[in-house]
Amino acid sequence: MRQPKDGIKVIRYSEAFKLGAVRELERDGLTFEEQRSKYGLGEAMMQNWVRKYG
Numbered sequence: 001m002r003q004p005k006d007g008i009k010v011i012r013y014s015e016a017f018k019l020g021a022v023r024e025l026e027r028d029g030l031t032f033e034e035q036r037s038k039y040g041l042g043e044a045m046m047q048n049w050v051r052k053y054g
Helices: 015-028 032-039 045-053
Strands: none
């Protein structure tokens, strides 16, 4: 994790983590909000991952 000059945290997630989160979302029938809360993800991040990996 690196911290830019403006103090905003930048977290990089591995492809394996993203794929696992998308699979879990689809398998368990969770909502985007439930999955985001579970992993502390940003607002549109889960939707972007589903679009890309789902």
